Amino acid sequence: MSNGSRAYIAVFISKSSVGNLDTNLYYQECFTLIKASSPEEARQKAVNHANNTVNTSYPNEHGETVTWVVKQITDVTNTLENEFDLHTDAVDLYVRGFEDYKTYQSLFGLSESQ
Template identity: 35%
Template sequence: MRTYVAVLVCAAEAAPTADGRRPLYRESFVLLTAGTEDEARSKARSHGEGMETSYRNEKGELITWTFRQLVDVAEVPDERVGDGTELYTRHFRNFAAYTAFEPLLSGEDL
């Protein structure tokens, strides 16, 4: 068995409201064990679908989380997962765009 990391995207949306809020997206990095990459992809999709849920928030609004996309599945390069293990790497060229979509960098209050 090998260890893989899957990158999943889910979205949270409130039932239609007058304020027109945009969805909140969540990117999750999930560790999986599988014999092959195809098996890991299948497990990742199942995991993403299992993340779907609905509930009422403190304002009584219906919030629905839906699985949107399996972005990637990659084998974890280190055989031992522990302190300092690199799980996943991606590259990008536009730091301003990254900052704009990442709430923790843009100062947006979730």
């Protein structure tokens, strides 16, 4: 990145609901690449991006209103590599550590072999 900017990763959770009820909820986790010159600027850009791209409502095929909202920004941090070539096969951008693999497996529905 140039001009004093660097790459950050923003992680946020969004929630969708159908109609006025809090039933049939669906959540998703999004990882967004942010270009900023400071952690504070990166966080503000992450908030703006999440609010501008996620918060929306639209009718589904049954005429019910589907609403998406940002639930929480869970992390904004430097990417592991600031300078990366998009022509390479792989670049590590973000790592999250944890201590309890069984909980992680159950959270994401993973089997022992995955």
